Amino acid sequence: MLKNYLLSAFRNFSKAKFYSSLNILGLSLGFAAVILIILYVKDEFGYDRHHAQHKNIYRLESHFSIGEMDDLFAIAPIPLGPAFRLEFPEVMAMARFGEINDLHVRTANAEYYEDGFYYADSTVFDIFTHDFVAGSPQSALTEANTVVLTESLARKYFGTEDPLGKIIETGMGHSLAVTAVIRDLPANSHMRYKALISMVSAARGNLQEFNSFEAVNFWNIGVFTFVLLHPSAEPASILDRFDAFYDKYMRSVGEQINAGFRPMLRPLAEVHLYGKLKADLPAGNRSYLYIFMAVALFILLLAAINYVNMATARSARRAREVGIRKVAGAHRLQLMFQFITESVLMVFIAFVIALALVQMFIPEFNHLSGKEISFAMVMHPPFFASIVGLVLFVGLLSGVYPALFLSSFKPVHVLKGSFASAGQGAGSKSGRLRKVLVVFQFWIAFVLIIGTLVVGDQLRFLKDKDLGFDKNHLLVLQLQDTAFRNRAETFKEKLLQHPSIKGVTNASGVPGMSNAITVMRLESEQGWEEQALMWTQVDYDYLKVMGINLIQGRDFDRSMGTDREEAAIINEAMARKYGWSDEPLGKKIHFNFELDGSGGRVLKVIGVVKDFHVNSLHNVIEPYVIMLKTAPRYLMTVRVEENRLPEALTHISATWDGYSAGRPFDYKILSEQLQGQYESEEKIGLIFGLASVLTIFIALLGLLGLSSFVAEQRTREIGIRKILGASVASLFRLLYTEFALLILLAFVISVPFAWWRLEVWLESSFVYHTQLNPVTFLIAGFLAACAGLLAISFHLIKVVHANPVNTVKYE
Numbered sequence: 082m083l084k085n086y087l088l089s090a091f092r093n094f095s096k097a098k099f100y101s102s103l104n105i106l107g108l109s110l111g112f113a114a115v116i117l118i119i120l121y122v123k124d125e126f127g128y129d130r131h132h133a134q135h136k137n138i139y140r141l142e143s144h145f146s147i148g149e150m151d152d153l154f155a156i157a158p159i160p161l162g163p164a165f166r167l168e169f170p171e172v173m174a175m176a177r178f179g180e181i182n183d184l185h186v187r188t189a190n191a192e193y194y195e196d197g198f199y200y201a202d203s204t205v206f207d208i209f210t211h212d213f214v215a216g217s218p219q220s221a222l223t224e225a226n227t228v229v230l231t232e233s234l235a236r237k238y239f240g241t242e243d244p245l246g247k248i249i250e251t252g253m254g255h256s257l258a259v260t261a262v263i264r265d266l267p268a269n270s271h272m273r274y275k276a277l278i279s280m281v282s283a284a285r286g287n288l289q290e291f292n293s294f295e296a297v298n299f300w301n302i303g304v305f306t307f308v309l310l311h312p313s314a315e316p317a318s319i320l321d322r323f324d325a326f327y328d329k330y331m332r333s334v335g336e337q338i339n340a341g342f343r344p345m346l347r348p349l350a351e352v353h354l355y356g357k358l359k360a361d362l363p364a365g366n367r368s369y370l371y372i373f374m375a376v377a378l379f380i381l382l383l384a385a386i387n388y389v390n391m392a393t394a395r396s397a398r399r400a401r402e403v404g405i406r407k408v409a410g411a412h413r414l415q416l417m418f419q420f421i422t423e424s425v426l427m428v429f430i431a432f433v434i435a436l437a438l439v440q441m442f443i444p445e446f447n448h449l450s451g452k453e454i455s456f457a458m459v460m461h462p463p464f465f466a467s468i469v470g471l472v473l474f475v476g477l478l479s480g481v482y483p484a485l486f487l488s489s490f491k492p493v494h495v496l497k498g499s500f501a502s503a504g505q506g507a508g509s510k511s512g513r514l515r516k517v518l519v520v521f522q523f524w525i526a527f528v529l530i531i532g533t534l535v536v537g538d539q540l541r542f543l544k545d546k547d548l549g550f551d552k553n554h555l556l557v558l559q560l561q562d563t564a565f566r567n568r569a570e571t572f573k574e575k576l577l578q579h580p581s582i583k584g585v586t587n588a589s590g591v592p593g594m595s596n597a598i599t600v601m602r603l604e605s606e607q608g609w610e611e612q613a614l615m616w617t618q619v620d621y622d623y624l625k626v627m628g629i630n631l632i633q634g635r636d637f638d639r640s641m642g643t644d645r646e647e648a649a650i651i652n653e654a655m656a657r658k659y660g661w662s663d664e665p666l667g668k669k670i671h672f673n674f675e676l677d678g679s680g681g682r683v684l685k686v687i688g689v690v691k692d693f694h695v696n697s698l699h700n701v702i703e704p705y706v707i708m709l710k711t712a713p714r715y716l717m718t719v720r721v722e723e724n725r726l727p728e729a730l731t732h733i734s735a736t737w738d739g740y741s742a743g744r745p746f747d748y749k750i751l752s753e754q755l756q757g758q759y760e761s762e763e764k765i766g767l768i769f770g771l772a773s774v775l776t777i778f779i780a781l782l783g784l785l786g787l788s789s790f791v792a793e794q795r796t797r798e799i800g801i802r803k804i805l806g807a808s809v810a811s812l813f814r815l816l817y818t819e820f821a822l823l824i825l826l827a828f829v830i831s832v833p834f835a836w837w838r839l840e841v842w843l844e845s846s847f848v849y850h851t852q853l854n855p856v857t858f859l860i861a862g863f864l865a866a867c868a869g870l871l872a873i874s875f876h877l878i879k880v881v882h883a884n885p886v887n888t889v890k891y892e
Contacts, residue, residue, distance in 0.1 A: 101427065104388050107782045108431030108475075111384030113438040114775055116468060117446050118377040120454050123464075125365050128269045128353035132210045134309060138349040139316060141165065141175075141306040142358060147340040147600055148612035149658070155361035158299045161344070162202075162306040163292050168326055171314035176205040178272065178305040179283055180362075185252030185561050185744055188238045194747045197275035200283040200304075208309045215245055216261025222279040228257040229277045235262045252561040252744065255282055268453035271353040271362060272305070296334040297676065299342070300600075302360070307349070316346040337676050338600050339611040368842070369765055376772045379525045381475060383779040386518045388424065388479040390783050424480025425473065432472045449767060516823055522780040523827035523865060524834075529773040530861040531835040535853065536766040539843065542851040543759050549693025549702075550592065551628030554583075554726075555751040556733070557591060558717040561744070566713035568740055573717070575736045581722050581729035584626035589714040590617035591627070592695050593755045601706070602671035602678070603659055609671060609678070614655070615695060615703055616672075618710035624650070624690065626720050634666050634688030637709055645709045649684035653692045655704030665689050670706060684708055697758035698849040718751070762846075777865060781872040784820070788873035799880050816877045817870065824869050828862045 129135055141161060143154040162175035179200035186193045206218035214232050221229050228249065235244040244259045251257065257278060266273055284291030310316065323344060327335070331342055347355065354367040440456045447454055458464060560566045573585045590596040596617055602609040621637045623629075632653070637644050649670050656665040665686050674681035684706075692702045721729040730748070737746045799812060836853060843850040 103782050103785060104427055105431045105434065107387045107779050108384045108428055109434035109438060110775060111380045111779060112432055112435035112472065113442070114380050114772070115377045115471075116435065116439050116459060117442070118373050119468075120458060121446075121450055121452060122370050122373055122377075124269050124452055124454060125354065125367075125370055128271055128365070129349045131267050131270070132208075132349065134208065134210070135349045137173075137310050137312055137314075138208055139308050139310060139346040140349060140352050141308055142345040142347055143302055144343040144345055145302075145340065145613070146342075147338065148610060150613040152613070153345070153358045154302055155358040156302045156304055157306040157344070158302050159304055160292050160294050160298050162304075162308065164294055164299075164326070164330060165308055165319075165344075168329075169319050169322070171311050171319060172308045173311055174204050174207045174309040176202045176208050176307050177280060178205075178274070178307075179280070179303065180305070181253075181278075183559050183561070183747070187250040188247075191238075192743070192745050194745065195275065197273060199272075199274045199277055200280050201274075201277040202280045205277065208307060212264040214262040214264060215243070218261070221261035222277060223281075224260075225279060225281040225284075226255055226257055227260045227279045227282070229261040229263060230259055231265045231275050232262055233265050234275045235259070257282070269353075271364065294330060296331055299331045300334055300338070300340065305362075308346070320344065320346065334676060340600070340613075363760075366761055368845075369761070372765075373768070376529070376769075376776075379529075380772070380776060380779065381471075383522055383525060383776060383783065385475055385479040386522055387779060387783045388427070390515055390518060421477060421480040425476035428472055428476035428479065432469075450764060519783060519823050520827045520830070522783050523824055523869065524831045526773070526777045526780045526865050527828055527831035527861060528835045528838075529769065529776050530865055531831070531858055532839060533766070533769045533773045534857045534861055535839045535843075535851075536762070536769050538851045538854070538857060539847070540759065540762060540766050542849075543698055543762070544756065546698065546849065548592065548755075549629065549691055552592070552752045552755055554721045554723055555591075555627075556719045556721060556729075557594065557749045557751050557754070558719065558733070558737075559747070559749075560587075560713070560715055560717055562742060564742060565740055565744075566715070569713040569717065572736065572740045575739075576719060576733060579729070579732040581725040581732060582719060583722055584622060584720040586620055586622045586626040586718050587710065587714050588617055588619040588623055588716050588718065589710065590695075591716055591718055591751065592693065593697070593751070593758065594716065594749075596695050599672070602674060604669040605659070612659070612704075614706050616706040616708065618708055618714055620710060620714075623707065626718060629693055630691040631688050632691050634686070636688060644687070645711070646682055647685055648687045648709060650688040650690055650707040651686055652690050652702070652705040654702045655706065656689055658704050661686075672706075672708065682708075697755075698847050699758075701848045777868055781868055784869050784872045788820070788877055796880055813877070816880075817873070820870065820873050821866070824866050828866070832858055832862075 129138075132138060140155070141157045143157050143161075145152055145154065157177075159177070162177050166172045166175045177200075181198040181200065182196050184195050184198045186195050186198075201222060203222040206221065211218065214235075216229070221227070230238070230244060238244070238249065239247055244262055247259045249257050249259070255278070280291075310319075320343075327342065335341060352364075354365045354370070357364060436459065439459060443454060443456055446452070459468070560569060565572070569587050573587065576582050576585050596615055598613055598615050600611055601614050601616075603612055619637075621639055624631060624636050631650075634650070637648060637650070641648070649672075651661075651665065651670075656662045661668050666688075668686045670684045670686070671678075672682045672684055690707070694702060695705060696703075719729070719733065733748070734746045795816070799816075802812060802815075835858070840853060843853075
């Protein structure tokens, strides 16, 4: 019996090659897109789960409140981990990571600038799962000046030589001996370190002082800290008992600086998607994953809807077959099983093609998403079985309604040639259902197209928004060597001698890079008030080179001898927040003071600059203090003449060689660094765009099916109208009106939903964002409507221009 059903299905496919091809095309594209999206979502939710003890590993995070600041940080005070290990029996082990960026590394054969180096406690291997290629986890990081390399980095530095015992030099003055090599971390690890330097090295051998439990040390944060809890431990119980810990270790300083602190324990598996804290590593966005899952569901529904539409659209051609089978004794259940078999068979053919498409496009998908997904993941038995189950479900879901509809035809009417009677009752319902499905398809298409356009508008807004400074044509050089920094002024003078260089400034931070937060005391009517403020130390040319506008007061002046120790410039946000807007000049700021209020520098505000964005547009502009540096700083920023970058780089590189003691020349383009803050939005925009194109394409296939149905049902009517004198224009108007109304209805329904969701996304993701524009929605409606009307024209043009002599004889 099954063999007969399969043969019948293949015969029907071959008789309707066009419709079968459209169905298979829509389903295969839909399945391919769904598989890729599921792989992406699975990878994102699978971060850090490869660690055997991940269920018991927690990241220790910080909630600081100082004055009016209330902030959450991903990093913790240096001694907090060791103190937790001592005070809470549930803590079985702790490990800390201190990030090192742009580290200068020298081997016997070459020099590099590297990211992905971290200081780490030797206990890291007691907590996290690593596969050792060489060396021992028990001794790998126990000694000062030792390093563990990943396999790829060891190969980069030493080729096929045995790396154990080899020495690498760093720009921080370390000579590090390689004590172990570990496998590269999986791509879905939130910490993608390439090398671990022993934490004892950061302490310069004095680990006792480095881990000092003095109260003041608990108020400086700087390391990622992880704790391994006993399997039966309750994190909430530890946090509930923190008050006694705070009293013992932190209260004495907290009361002096008007500050508060609470720790947070975040499960390791949630760090990547649920972090979003200050000083965090790049993280995912779970909201985007929910969007992707919704898109996958919509694409799957659209593909299934197409099958339903096309199956019922071809019902007139199957009616006589059904009538003959019923007269020959076929039961309705047998007919339903036959049509469901056809549906499942077509779906599985599409699935096989989808697997080929996935294998073909996985490299491009990885490039787009930044993933390292392989086709082997698709064929992994549990995943493959779940996908096959999904495909079977779609096949059954798609086939049920056509099976019910087609098997309901009455043979007495069908064999008399009265198809309309055969489908009476069920026919009108199926017509309404088809219209509902088309409206639903275009509702999805409109929402995704509008979303794509709005995401594009926001990305353009991020690129074009005035940041309060001129981000273009700026190069940032990092002066890692102390001797180089001490010669920064003469290096700067040499650079300025070339006409391609407009300006140079030396600072401890620039927008998007290395901006610090410190507790300062501010002058107020009640006396001194402690506040946590962002700040940077700069030279005299900083405002000019960065293009920051001074709106009140004056800039730093070399002729004013007191500026170096006593002057400060603040932004509008600081003057506004602390009630200095009326008279900010002359207000005092106490910087770098001791706990008893002595020492440090008392600065007077000499100027106010227009607010500028130090962080990304996800964040509000915060109060900011700019002061003159007391020693050469880490970052040198060079403003280059427009269109003269190549010659400027040649000059900077040649000058660099005379000052850098052999360090390779390296630089960053500031505008590119700032644009990197919106990498996830760039990916979302591109994926949304691709999803929109795919969705509208599948929706157009659905319209093609519906227009085919209309053409079959109204062929004779159109012929009679033409004989009676109806013009071609009036016939087009008659046929297009129904489709135009369906598309218009879908647009009207989609607009409020899209407006609501996009407004929520913009306001929740960005402090500064574009405003939703009705024109964007109209453009989306126009594009989709044009595409839809173009699709239905395929069949309607043939019907309208057909010879009426032939069409009136149409069955």
